[in-house]
Amino acid sequence: MQRRWDIFCTVVDNFGDIGVCWRLAKQLTQDHNQMVRLWVDDLRCFSCIAPDVNPEIQQQNVQAVEICQWQKAFPEVEPADVVIEAFACELPDIYIAAMARKNKQPVWINLDYLSAEPWVAQYHRLPSPHPRFPLTKTFFFPGFVPGTGGLLREKNLLAQREVFDIAAEQAFLDQKGLYERRSGEIRIALFCYDTAPVENLIGLLSESSSPVLLIVPQGRVADRIAAILSHVASPNESLIKHQQLTVQIIPFMAQNDYDRLLWSCDINFVRGEDSFVRAQWASNPFIWNIYPQAEGAHWKKLEAFLDLYTVGMPPEMATAVREMWFCWNGGKALNAPAWVNFLALRESLMQHNKEWVKQLLEQDDLVSGLVQFVENQL
Structure with missing residues (x-):
């Protein structure tokens, strides 16, 4: 009614x-x-x-x-x-x-x-x-x-995700003016709070063994990245290249387009609640930047989600996910082993995420x- x-x-x-x-x-x-x-x-x-x-x-x-x-x-x-x-x-x-x-x-x-x-x-x-x-x-x-x-989930969301193939991805990237994928490239979407260790991440991605495209929405984090890489970029440049890293700064997208961006990226850094849930429906590996709360109350929420999400993971995968998420949320300094170990599990994480989605669909x-x-x- x-x-x-x-x-x-x-x-x-x-x-x-x-x-x-x-x-x-x-x-x-x-x-x-x-x-x-x-x-x-x-x-x-x-x-x-x-x-x-x-x-x-x-x-x-x-x-x-x-x-x-x-x-x-x-x-x-x-x-x-x-x-x-x-x-x-x-x-x-x-x-x-x-x-x-x-x-x-x-x-x-x-x-x-x-x-x-x-x-x-x-x-x-x-x-x-x-x-x-x-x-x-x-x-x-x-x-x-x-x-x-x-969780919020439109009736046709997963059916749309299912038919989003290579041709649909390319059409989306072209429509949005996103940089063409290079051979062997790792494509990453970055959406995070100001508290995230962006400087460390930029350092790690610049020295990556594979080329990396980092897609960042306009705002304070994008401004920080431009400042970090100011020695190789002009102030108004939307495409910044440094060693193995290319940063593309983009306008904010409508929600349906943002979903497609998450589907198109190999790894999604997300924050808060909305993008966090959408990354889960996307099934690609993701890293959550939880909203920081007074007296560290957010750590309990982070741990509670990880306790659910890592059930069924092999111990080394669960350890790598926890370590990367812990570093990204400021529990300790983001370091090369944490990033490399997480990156090595991309294929396994995608399979795990598909099973995680099936579990979420039970409600x-x-x-x-x-x-x-x-x-x-x-």
């Missing part, structure tokens, strides 16, 4: 929160025929990953989703049947009061952050009554195992689970 959904999103770390919310909104409309209004507080940042969004327009319709600028002076609007508070952002007081006045209580969901920690299954779908209004909010946790909310995708939950409530 078609319902009206309001999704509220504050842009916290540039692209992670809005990346998840935009995929969620599109999948609700395209796969489940729902009506979606997406409230976002930073349309300029949003437009980097959704080029059709005009940051100057406060209300617009893009890909069948109504997009509204979420401003401090929030308008009086009719609340939707389903209200999603993404990642613990706080709904406007005027909107909560309007929810309380409705004859039928909306389904109010706090869509929380993704984690592999064991407690997630216990807290998934727990209700939380509002202290002042006759409203109940339900916590919905994405996750990697049955008993959690699952419903996040949006299907949300829609089913809502129907059971209404």
Whole structure:
């Protein structure tokens, strides 16, 4: 049944929160025929990953989703049947009061952050009554195992991945103006936080035994790389060559194109939540830069995922993956043995990742689970 959904999103770390919310909104409309209004507080940042969004327009319709600028002076609007508070952002007081006045209580969901920690299954779908209004909010946790909310995965995603062959890859690379693959080249996509040891990585890739193409989106990390290689590059150059390494700096891509970039690369460095999940569906070897938290809370989340992900790996592969991920997240200095050992496992990791995807497919995708939950409530 078609319902009206309001999704509220504050842009916290540039692209992670809005990346998840935009995929969620599109999948609700395209796969489940729902009506979606997406409230976002930073349309300029949003437009980097959704080029059709005009940051100057406060209300617009893009890909069948109504997009509204979420401003401090929030308008009086009719609340939707389903209200999603993404990642613990706080709904406007005027909107909560309007929810309380409705004859039928909306389904109010706090869509929380993704984690592999064991407690997630216990807290998934727990209700939380509002202290002042006759409203109940339900916590919905994405996750990697049955008993959690699952992961974002469009109905046709894996079928599209399956038919993405060499010809489709070449057509995509040509369309995006990406550098032509050289013989024996290792193609790497780099998306990371400022805390990642980029200087060490550039040093290792420059001295690689094989040619390397490093594809980096515009931004602070790309600026850092340009500064590191300033002795061989002019300030505005999008293609920088140094020894075995070629760096190509590219504009941000729409989400469907970013998926294809991940499918086209031999190794994907990803960060946060959205690109992390998309790298898993891509099946190519990936390295996760987890969002750094106060007092090192992110290490537990990293370890929890690795504990799940490395099950079934031969011990030497599991050790190499843990070592590389540990170094990339600042646990110790990124060094040549960690990188070389990880690189040597590329083929084996791709096979492991295909099995990992099969395991993830044993649970419903996040949006299907949300829609089913809502129907059971209404």
